[in-house]
Amino acid sequence: MERSDIVGAAVELLDTAGESGLTFRVLSARLKTGPGAIYWHVANKSELLVAATDAVLTVEAGGDTPEETIRAIALAVFDAIDAHPWVGAQLPRAPSQPAVLRVFELIGRQVQALGVADAEQFDAASALLNYILGVGRQNAANAQAVTPGTTRADFFESAWGHLDPAEYPFLRHVTKQLMTHDDRAQFLAGVNLILKGIKG
Amino acid sequence: MERSDIVGAAVELLDTAGESGLTFRVLSARLKTGPGAIYWHVANKSELLVAATDAVLTVEAGGDTPEETIRAIALAVFDAIDAHPWVGAQLPRAPSQPAVLRVFELIGRQVQALGVADAEQFDAASALLNYILGVGRQNAANAQAVTPGTTRADFFESAWGHLDPAEYPFLRHVTKQLMTHDDRAQFLAGVNLILKGIKG
DNA sequence: TCCCAGTGTGGAACGGCGTTCCAGACATGT
DNA sequence: ACATGTCTGGAACGCCGTTCCACACTGGGA
Numbered sequence: 094m095e096r097s098d099i100v101g102a103a104v105e106l107l108d109t110a111g112e113s114g115l116t117f118r119v120l121s122a123r124l125k126t127g128p129g130a131i132y133w134h135v136a137n138k139s140e141l142l143v144a145a146t147d148a149v150l151t152v153e154a155g156g157d158t159p160e161e162t163i164r165a166i167a168l169a170v171f172d173a174i175d176a177h178p179w180v181g182a183q184l185p186r187a188p189s190q191p192a193v194l195r196v197f198e199l200i201g202r203q204v205q206a207l208g209v210a211d212a213e214q215f216d217a218a219s220a221l222l223n224y225i226l227g228v229g230r231q232n233a234a235n236a237q238a239v240t241p242g243t244t245r246a247d248f249f250e251s252a253w254g255h256l257d258p259a260e261y262p263f264l265r266h267v268t269k270q271l272m273t274h275d276d277r278a279q280f281l282a283g284v285n286l287i288l289k290g291i292k293g
Numbered sequence: 294m295e296r297s298d299i300v301g302a303a304v305e306l307l308d309t310a311g312e313s314g315l316t317f318r319v320l321s322a323r324l325k326t327g328p329g330a331i332y333w334h335v336a337n338k339s340e341l342l343v344a345a346t347d348a349v350l351t352v353e354a355g356g357d358t359p360e361e362t363i364r365a366i367a368l369a370v371f372d373a374i375d376a377h378p379w380v381g382a383q384l385p386r387a388p389s390q391p392a393v394l395r396v397f398e399l400i401g402r403q404v405q406a407l408g409v410a411d412a413e414q415f416d417a418a419s420a421l422l423n424y425i426l427g428v429g430r431q432n433a434a435n436a437q438a439v440t441p442g443t444t445r446a447d448f449f450e451s452a453w454g455h456l457d458p459a460e461y462p463f464l465r466h467v468t469k470q471l472m473t474h475d476d477r478a479q480f481l482a483g484v485n486l487i488l489k490g491i492k493g
Numbered sequence: 494t495c496c497c498a499g500t501g502t503g504g505a506a507c508g509g510c511g512t513t514c515c516a517g518a519c520a521t522g523t
Numbered sequence: 524a525c526a527t528g529t530c531t532g533g534a535a536c537g538c539c540g541t542t543c544c545a546c547a548c549t550g551g552g553a
Contacts, residue, residue, distance in 0.1 A: 094501085117540065127503030128541075134501095138540065185385070185430045189438075189452040194464065201463030213482070215467040215474075220424060220483035227427030228419075230385045238389075252389040263401030264394065267415040274415075282413070283420035290490030294530085317511065327532030328512075334530095338511065495553085502547075510539070518531075523524100 094124065096134045100144045107145060107179045111237065115141075143190045146183045149173060150192040154199045159206035160288055166199050167225050167284045171277060174229040181233025185226045197222050209291060217291045224287055228280050246272055294324065296334040300344045307345060307379045311437065315341075343390045346383045349373060350392040354399045359406035360488055366399050367425050367484045371477060374429040381433025385426045397422050409491060417491045424487055428480050446472055 102123050106115045117128045117138070124131070135141045152169040156162030174181040184193055201218040209217050239248055249268055258265045302323050306315045317328045317338070324331070335341045352369040356362030374381040384393055401418040409417050439448055449468055458465045 116538085118538085121503085127505090129504075129543080130502045132541075185427065186434060187438075188431050188434050194453075194456070194461065198461045198463050201467065205463060205466075212470065214463075215470055216479055216482040216486060218463070218467075219428075219479065220486050223427030223431060223483065224420060224424045224487075225427075227385065227423030227425075227430070230427070230430065231388050231423060234386060234388050238387075253394075256394065261394065261398045263398050263405060263414075263418070266405075267401065267418075270412065270415055279416055279419065282416040283423065286416060286420050286490040287424075287487055288490070289493065290486040290488070293489070316509085318509080321532080325532095327534090329514080329533075330531045332512075497552095498550100500547105500549080502545105504545095505543085507542075508540100511537100513536075514534085516531105516533100518529105520529080521527085523526085 094126065094130060094134070096144075099124065099131055099134055100141070100148050103141055103145045104149060104177075108177055112179045112182060139187070142183050143187060143192075146180055146190065147192045149177050149180055150184075150196075152196055152199060154203065159203040160292075162206075163200060163203045163221065163288065164281065164284060166196065166203070167221070168277070168281065170196060170225050170229060171232075171280050174233055175236075175277075178233040178236040181229040181231075181236075185230055193222075193226075196225070204291065207291065220287055220291075221284070224283055228283065232276060294326065294330060294334070296344075299324065299331055299334055300341070300348050303341055303345045304348060304377075308377055312379045312382060339387070342383050343387060343392075346380055346390065347392045349377050349380055350384075350396075352396055352399060354403065359403040360492075362406075363400060363403045363421065363488065364481065364484060366396065366403070367421070368477070368481065370396060370425050370429060371432075371480050374433055375436075375477075378433040378436040381429040381431075381436075385430055393422075393426075396425070404491065407491065420487055420491075421484070424483055428483065432476060432480075 099120070102120060103115055106120060106123070110119075115138075117131060121128050121131060135144070150170065150173050152166055152173070154162050154166060156165045174184075184190075187193075197218065200221050201214065204214050204218045204221070207217075235248070243251075249271055253261075253264055253268060256264060299320070302320060303315055306320060306323070310319075315338075317331060321328050321331060335344070350370065350373050352366055352373070354362050354366060356365045374384075384390075387393075397418065400421050401414065404414050404418045404421070407417075435448070443451075449471055453461075453464055453468060456464060
C-alpha cells in the first residue's frame with residue numbers, strides 16, 4: 094500500500110461523509126487493513142488532513158493581467174472549497190500547510206506585479222488571503238449546516254428569521270438581496286473590493 | 294447551579310487550558326458535580342462553546358465617524374481573540390451564532406452610514422467581516438502553534454524557513470518585514486485597505 | 494541454502510472523549 | 524404526609540485517535 098492510496102481514500106471519505114466521516118477505523122475497513130498499517134505511512138490524523146487538502150487544492154496562476162490572475166486564483170480556491178467543503182474548515186486550521194503557502198505565494202507575486210510598494214505588499218496579500226480563507230470557511234460551515242433540499246430562503250429564515258428587526262435592522266434589510274444573489278458572485282465582489290483598495 | 298456558572302467555568306478552562314482543555318469531565322470536576330447536571334443546563338458541547346463565545350465577545354460601536362467606528366469594532370474583535378485565542382477558532386465555526394451576528398450587524402450599520410449603495414452594502418460588510426474572522430482564526434492558530442518563549446524570528450523560521458527561495462520568492466521577500474511588524478497594526482492596515490476599496 | 498535484518502501488516506488494547514441513562518435527593522404545592 | 528416536578532451525580536455506552544506487538548514477507552550476505 095502506498096501513501097497516495099491512503100490519501101486518496103481519505104479524500105473520498107471526506108467528500109462523501111464529511112469531516113466527521115474520516116475515521117481511522119472506516120479508513121482501515123475501506124483499505125482492508127488495520128490502523129497499524131495506516132500509521133506506518135502517516136504520522137497522525139492531522140498530517141492526513143494536510144495531505145488530503147494538499148491533494149485537492151491545486152491552484153495555478155493564469156491570466157492576462159495581475160488583477161485578472163488574482164481573481165482566477167481566488168475563484169479556484171472558492172471552487173475547490175465548494176466541491177470539497179471540508180477543505181474550507183481545514184485550510185485555516187494550519188496556516189503553514191503547503192496548500193495555503195502556495196496560494197499565499199501566488200497571490201503575493203501578483204500583488205508585486207500590481208506595483209504595490211514594498212512595505213505594503215504583505216498587508217495587501219494577507220488581506221486577500223484572509224478574505225478568501227474567511228469566506229471559504231464560512232461557506233463550508235453553511236454547507237454543513239444545510240440539509241439537502243433546503244432552499245436559500247429556508248436557510249436565511251432559520252438563521253436570521255428569529256432576529257428582532259428593531260435590534261438587527263441591517264441584517265433584515267439585506268436579507269432580500271441575499272435571497273437572489275449568487276455566493277460565487279458575491280465572493281468575487283469582495284475580492285474586487287479589496288483589489289480596489291489595493292490599487293488605491 | 295446556574296447556567297452562567299457553567300459558562301463561566303468553561304471560559305476559565307478554555308482560557309487556561311486551551312480548546313482541548315474544555316472537557317465535560319474536568320468541567321464536572323471543577324464544578325464538583327457530574328456530567329448529568331451539566332447536561333441539564335446545556336444541550337451539548339457545541340452550545341456551550343457558543344455560549345462561552347457569546348460571553349466573551351462583547352463589542353460595541355463607538356467612534357466619531359463611521360470609518361472610525363468600523364476600525365474600533367474590528368480592533369475589539371481582534372483584541373478579544375488575542376485575549377482568548379479559542380474564540381478565533383470558534384467564531385467561524387457557526388456563522389449564525391449571536392456573537393457573529395452582532396458584529397455583522399454593527400459593521401453593516403456603519404457601512405450604511407458610510408453611504409454605500411444599497412446593492413453593495415452586503416458585499417462591503419461581508420468583506421469586512423470575513424477578513425476580521427479570517428485574521429482572527431489565523432492568529433488563533435498561530436498562537437496555539439507557538440510554544441511560549443518562541444521569538445518571532447523562530448516562528449517564521451520554523452514555518453517558512455524550509456521553503457525554497459526559488460519556489461517561494463514572495464514569502465521569502467516579505468519575511469524581513471514580518472520580523473519587526475506588529476500583528477495588530479497589520480490587521481488594521483488590512484481593514485483600512487478594505488475601507489479604501491469600499492469608499493471607492 | 495539458510496538465515497536474518499528490515500519493511501510492512503493487521504488486530505487487540507488503552508485511555509479519553511461526548512453523551513445517555515437512571516436512581517435518587519431535594520424543594521414545593523396540596 | 525405525600526405526590527410531583529426539578530435538579531443532581533455517578534455509572535455506563537459507543538466511538539475516537541493512537542499505541543503496541545506478534546507476525547508475514549522480502550532481499551542480500553554467509
